[in-house]
Amino acid sequence: MSNANERQAELQAQYDRYLEADLKLDLTRGKPSTEQLDLSNELDGILGGFYMLQDGTDVRNYGGILGIPEARKLGSEILECRPEQTMVGGNSSLNLMYTFIDHKLTEWGEGAKFLCPVPGYDRHFAICAHFDIEMLTVPMTDDGPDMAVIEEMVTADPNIKGIWCVPKYSNPTGHTYSKETVQAFAGLPRKAGPGFCIFWDNAYAVHDLEEPGDTLHSLMTEAEKAGTQDSVVMLASTSKVTFAGAGISFLATGENSLKGYEKFLSSQVIGFDKVNQLRHVRFLEDMDKVRAHMAKHRDLIKPKFDMVLNKLETALGGKDIATWTSPRGGYFISLDTKPGLATGIVELAANAGVKLTPAGATFPYGKDPENTNIRIAPTYPSLSELEKAMDVFVTCVELATLNAELG
Ligand SMILES: Cc1ncc(COP(=O)(O)O)c(C=O)c1O
The missing domain is CATH 3.90.1150.10 (Aspartate Aminotransferase, domain 1)
Incomplete structure (x- = not known):
């Protein structure tokens, strides 16, 4: 033998x-383990019966669809943009991605396609499959998706309306996009057809396994320089920071784009869970505490x-x-x-x-x-x-x- x-x-x-x-x-x-979830048990009871914000808002009541100011600020720090560009949703950033795409469908019209760097996150693909959006794969390099291929594809086909990105510690490869890649992304909407959006799912923004962790250059800063901020849709959540099933989520986009999305949301929700938002800002406070x-x-x-x-x-x-x-x-x-x-x-x-x-x-x-x-x-x-x-x-x-x- x-x-x-x-x-x-x-x-x-x-x-x-x-x-x-x-x-x-x-x-x-x-999924986070039980021990990881236990790190945030203090969330329970943290409000101690105080529900009022400094501006007099009672978080138990209706309203405030974009979220409480303190939580918008926290989200903007995680996503590295401005609070006015940031909204706070419920316990799932995936839900924000889904509804954002839903609200763009009429503008995009028939035949919308998305670019999908591979390997990637299955639930992103599930959203596209649900809306019958054709998916076109793009290879990854160590610096992020192959930008030359992407630029060629969006220039050739104006029906390409979006791209999925997990720019830091990408799911599943762990890659963090380089500064050059981020800069190329900021210019991409200028080369693409109308209504093109970059879905910048920063689910692992603060999830470092090494100290110091990787640095991701700010897409919003570059997009503002390029005037493409309304084509950028950045996402994050506390699902893997506090409670995976009971955290808060963030979406940031240019202010015009945020207004359009707010209008769309207001036909389905009066406001997300502001009590949980307040619990989270009391618990996480700021980026030092988050780190x-x-x-x-x-x-x-x-x-x-x-x-x-x-x-x-x-x-x-x-x-x-x-x-x-x-x-x-x-x-x-x-x-x-x-x-x-x-x-x-x-x-x-x-x-x-x-x-x-x-x-x-x-x-x-x-x-x-x-x-x-x-x-x-x-x-x-x-x-x-x-x-x-x-x-x-x-x-x-x-x-x-x-x-x-x-x-
Ligand atoms: C890249 C990515 N985005 C989003 C999510 C889900 O986020 P949320 O819990 O905020 O819906 C995950 C969870 O695995 C993920 O890996």
């Missing part, structure tokens, strides 16, 4: 033992990322089996297998009780043309569960690769 055949038999025996172990482990979604709070998250999740990277390196390093990212922030590690193997690996792992995000989810229409990309989300499981899950995962990756090579 060759060395490779021996290794294949060894891995198969190991895999069969996992099958018998009746594991139930989940690496699918980028100090995020350092506590880092202490909890960095060991998990380190462990995953360690397992990958120990089991797969130097074997020409897979490549993976070592993110400096965010919630994911992105792994590429040999072409054609990702779906099979996810299936092998699932049969052994380890759930992974479906292969292909990081591409529009769920179709990864090379069938290589797998997203690993290390934050939710405990360190010991994660360790078990990774043992199974690396076995599946190597076994599937050898099975493909040896038949």
Whole structure:
């Protein structure tokens, strides 16, 4: 038997033992762990019966669709723009993205298309699929999406009305866009057809795994210089800062654009949850406090990322089996297998009780043309569960690769 055949038999025996172990482990979604959520329990009761703002607003009552001034200010600091450009929504920035696109549909007309840097965030793609917006993929580079390709595409096709960006610690690759990329984005609406919007989903704006973290150049500052601020739609939320299911979200855009969106929203909501907004500003206060709070998250999740990277390196390093990212922030590690193997690996792992995000989810229409990309989300499981899950995962990756090579 060759060395490779021996290794294949060894891995198969190991895999069969996992099958018998009746594991139930989940690496699918980028959710904060219970310990991370516990960091923000102080939110409960923080108002101590005081509901009045300095300007006399009672946050328990109706109104204030753009949010309380204190929360708009906090959002503007996270997104690096001005409070007048920033509104505060409910517990989901995804919902703001959805409704913003909904409000642009009439202006865009039939046949709107979006650019999707890949791999990317599946729920962005789900919004496009829901509205029948055709998705066109764009390759990523280490500096962000390939701007030359993007500029060529938007110049050639005025029906391209938007692009999805996760500019800091991108989901799933962990890339942060370079200053040159941000500057090129600020000029992009001038090259595109009417109504073009950049969806700048800064979901991981303050989610550093290293100290200091990456610096993202301010898109709004550059857009104001280029006069394209109304084509910029920036988003963030406290979902992975405080409570994932009960945080607050932010949307920032040029003031004209914000007026149009406010009008659209006012036909469906009188105001978002201002009590929760006040709780959040009392708890998070300002960027110094936000950074100090995020350092506590880092202490909890960095060991998990380190462990995953360690397992990958120990089991797969130097074997020409897979490549993976070592993110400096965010919630994911992105792994590429040999072409054609990702779906099979996810299936092998699932049969052994380890759930992974479906292969292909990081591409529009769920179709990864090379069938290589797998997203690993290390934050939710405990360190010991994660360790078990990774043992199974690396076995599946190597076994599937050898099975493909040896038949
Ligand atoms: C890039 C990105 N945007 C948005 C979200 C969801 O944000 P929210 O909870 O504010 O809707 C996520 C969650 O995983 C994400 O990764």
